[in-house]
Amino acid sequence: MGKVKKTRKNTYNYSVNRKKLKRRAKKKDAPRIACDEIRNAWDERKSVATNLADMGLAADPNKAFPIHADTGTSSEQKLVRKPYVVQGLKASASLPSKKTMGISSDMVFYVRHMVENYGEDYKAMARDEQNYYQDTPKQIQRKVNLYRRHHPNEYKALLTPRTNQ
Template identity: 55%
Template sequence: MPKAKQKQRRRKYNYNINRKKLNKAARKRAAPRIKCPQIRHAWDRSKTVSQNLAEMGLAVDPNKAVPIPKVMRMEVDGQDTKTKIVRKPYVINELEYEASLPEKKSETLSRDLIDYIQHMIWNHGENYKAMARDEKNYYQDTPKQIKRKINVYKRFYPEEYKAFIDSLQQETMDQQ
């Protein structure tokens, strides 16, 4: 069976490629990217994963770190079990500090949805059936869906909602 023409052709060395840079890039891609900045800065590439984690005071296998005792064993007073030396305790301290920080509120609504809700409240007040018939109700939300969206807005932005309601009441007072 005949071979493909490309397979028979002699490979030529490409002088335009920097082999050192190519190998560095390949090594960088091959090594996994450590997302945790504390562990990444303390990582030593010349050591194994288990050695690195042991130096930081972290466990490779959680089952071996905190084993479930099957039978109660009596410890002999004269013998000490292996104690691991933590050479980089600052990693654990930083991780514990980061874990103790309160979680950031990431709940937000789009500006379009806020404008939609404010328009509905501005024109219809608490009448959800009228809101459902409004021409700005492009997605044809039901009265219950609109009520749910307004409640979400109240929960996410209580100060803004209160200021908006106060401005509505102020305008109704001025008109009378």
């Protein structure tokens, strides 16, 4: 014979503030805005389209720049209430990027070793004992070119012959 399954009745928890729980859940589910300028100017009480229109940004690029020319030429200019957002975005976009993606410290060490010892002789680099992953000359050349793009001054310094004094 099988056992009788006991079920517990759901009871209402009176000690929990439901309004506060709903507010927390709504705030938690809202997406995090990564851009500082937009996040600081965002108003939670307004819709996405209204917020972006106030900042001078477009919610729908197809409506902002239509492909087909409309027959009625009504150049309706919307009021930009927060122009500092667009100015801040332009200023941050004009700054140089600080990221150097694509190069690990191990690869930098590997490429420096190869270029210091062999210059630009990729076939000799492929035969080097520090070529643990058995890269082909073409693969080594790609790694060297990547290093050259990210660190041009250091690469030039590696290629110049050192004079003993």
